[in-house]
Amino acid sequence: MKKKIIGILALLVLTACGGSETPKKEVSDTKGSKEKKEMTIFLHSMNRIVYKTDWPVAKELEKATGVTLKGVAPESATNTKEAFNLMMVSGDLPDIVQYEETLTDVNKYGMQGAFMPLNDLIDKYAPDIKKAVIDNPDIKRFITAPDGKIYGIPYVVADLKTAQGWMIRQDWLDKLGLKTPTTVDELHDVLVAFRDRDPNGNGLKDEIPFMSRNRSGWEMLKLVNLFGSRMSGSERTFIDFYEKDGKVRHAWVEPEFKYGVQQVAKWYKEKLIDPEVFTRGGKGREVLFGANQAGMTRDWFASTLALNGLFKEKIPGFNLVSIAPPKDVNGKQWDESRRAKVQASGWAISAKNKDPKRTIEYMNYVFTPEGSRMVNFGVEGTDYIMKDGKPVFTDKVLKNTMAPVDYLRSIGAQIQIGFKQDADYERGMTTPDVIKAMNDYEQYIIDDFTRGALSVEEQKVYDKNWPAISNYMQERVQKWILGSEELNDKTWDDYLAKLNSMGFQEVMKVMQAAQERAEKK
Numbered sequence: 001m002k003k004k005i006i007g008i009l010a011l012l013v014l015t016a017c018g019g020s021e022t023p024k025k026e027v028s029d030t031k032g033s034k035e036k037k038e039m040t041i042f043l044h045s046m047n048r049i050v051y052k053t054d055w056p057v058a059k060e061l062e063k064a065t066g067v068t069l070k071g072v073a074p075e076s077a078t079n080t081k082e083a084f085n086l087m088m089v090s091g092d093l094p095d096i097v098q099y100e101e102t103l104t105d106v107n108k109y110g111m112q113g114a115f116m117p118l119n120d121l122i123d124k125y126a127p128d129i130k131k132a133v134i135d136n137p138d139i140k141r142f143i144t145a146p147d148g149k150i151y152g153i154p155y156v157v158a159d160l161k162t163a164q165g166w167m168i169r170q171d172w173l174d175k176l177g178l179k180t181p182t183t184v185d186e187l188h189d190v191l192v193a194f195r196d197r198d199p200n201g202n203g204l205k206d207e208i209p210f211m212s213r214n215r216s217g218w219e220m221l222k223l224v225n226l227f228g229s230r231m232s233g234s235e236r237t238f239i240d241f242y243e244k245d246g247k248v249r250h251a252w253v254e255p256e257f258k259y260g261v262q263q264v265a266k267w268y269k270e271k272l273i274d275p276e277v278f279t280r281g282g283k284g285r286e287v288l289f290g291a292n293q294a295g296m297t298r299d300w301f302a303s304t305l306a307l308n309g310l311f312k313e314k315i316p317g318f319n320l321v322s323i324a325p326p327k328d329v330n331g332k333q334w335d336e337s338r339r340a341k342v343q344a345s346g347w348a349i350s351a352k353n354k355d356p357k358r359t360i361e362y363m364n365y366v367f368t369p370e371g372s373r374m375v376n377f378g379v380e381g382t383d384y385i386m387k388d389g390k391p392v393f394t395d396k397v398l399k400n401t402m403a404p405v406d407y408l409r410s411i412g413a414q415i416q417i418g419f420k421q422d423a424d425y426e427r428g429m430t431t432p433d434v435i436k437a438m439n440d441y442e443q444y445i446i447d448d449f450t451r452g453a454l455s456v457e458e459q460k461v462y463d464k465n466w467p468a469i470s471n472y473m474q475e476r477v478q479k480w481i482l483g484s485e486e487l488n489d490k491t492w493d494d495y496l497a498k499l500n501s502m503g504f505q506e507v508m509k510v511m512q513a514a515q516e517r518a519e520k521k
């Protein structure tokens with residue numbers, strides 16, 4: 001089967017090379033020529049969205065570029081990754097292939113010849129993509145395949161640093177006469193007071209001082225930051241690697257992490273942390289704050305601060321506010337939750353595409369100011385108006401029966417194609433106090449880890465070992481936090497030995513090799 005696929009791919013490459021024109025040196029009109037052109041596209045997103053030629057945004061793009069796209073992804077498919085894999089295995093690729101979280105596969109198939117290398121095309125015909133993607137070293141490194149080529153135009157995330165952070169019940173602090181905690185020790189005292197002094201005033205000791213519902217509760221473990229340890233190198237990947245002094249590292253084997261987990265386990269035992277933190281589920285935030293039981297959390301700012309509007313009538317005085325990260329045990333103030341700059345999603349040009357120039361011009365158009373407004377905000381006059389040179393959403397978006405982002409996706413905007421998400425899109429849906437909270441937080445955020453592409457061989461080592469290692473890490477650390485096993489020198493050494501027996505060192509080696517290669521390019 002595999003041989004057959006490679007055979008087909010090789011054939012596709014030959015056909016493409018034979019049919020492609022020699023690119024001429026010319027100044028490209030970023031809108032492309034308006035001569036009519038039809039192309040096919042595979043677009044399957046979020047397990048439910050397939051490309052529609054009559055999306056209002058698709059029609060606007062068609063008016064501007066003359067290009068009509070026809071979707072080929074099956075309407076009946078309900079699993080985006082599966083639909084993508086099936087199409088790739090069939091070898092029958094449309095002109096454009098959108099992908100979601102599968103950049104590694106796109107690079108692999110690209111190196112086998114199924115997708116066109118885009119470096120020269122971007123250089124010649126896509127100045128706006130060049131500016132947003134190639135000229136940004138982190139993004140370029142992230143998308144470059146192990147052979148040094150680029151096969152996909154990425155989804156570049158809005159330029160906002162702030163992701164998740166600390167939030168606390170200001171009305172509880174006021175009621176107990178407490179100040180905003182500024183150090184890890186002050187935070188401990190505040191949480192003890194929340195536990196013991198009945199801030200919800202019902203006469204019961206029913207308060208849950210700290211809760212977190214995200215990542216199945218694991219966001220709570222960012223408490224180790226306050227004890228001087230990293231938790232994850234990036235927001236993009238769950239318990240990611242990080243880089244220090246040119247070396248790829250993983251926090252979960254370091255002494256600082258051991259100390260941090262010991263302290264978190266202590267807080268858990270003291271009932272400062274939600275006893276059901278790992279099983280509370282995604283709605284836990286609404287449940288515990290809505291029951292007037294939770295005092296503090298760590299989560300996304302916009303959706304969490306929105307609880308103020310939701311509960312202001314039910315819980316008089318309810319006032320959840322963001323606070324700066326408390327100083328850690330070393331006196332440092334920092335936060336490692338940095339919004340990803342780029343996702344492993346975007347779109348690629350298949351090798352059999354007969355008009356790569358026109359295609360890359362179309363792709364470039366969504367990076368121009370006017371094209372970017374379409375894919376970010378929708379249709380001018382209907383979904384947004386221009387005010388003082390900036391797009392402002394209309395009530396059609398803000399007061400729709402659907403959530404704003406769901407409405408935008410239903411018209412073909414904010415879809416995970418290769419585009420640059422505009423920070424004003426998020427600001428436009430958020431209240432000024434949330435924007436202020438997010439802006440104030442930015443100064444504390446440290447840089448995240450942007451991993452270099454693994455070669456096919458390295459990826460095999462990673463895939464063979466890492467999922468089991470990562471699961472084992474979580475299993476063991478969870479035991480220590482919940483107190484079903486004590487974390488001491490003996491259990492820690494046993495844990496490290498077990499990780500090594502599972503291939504931890506081999507994975508670190510391939511990560512380091514990939515990183516060094518990526519940094520040389």
Ligand code: CA
Nearest residue numbers: 198202204206
């Ligand atoms: Ca109480």
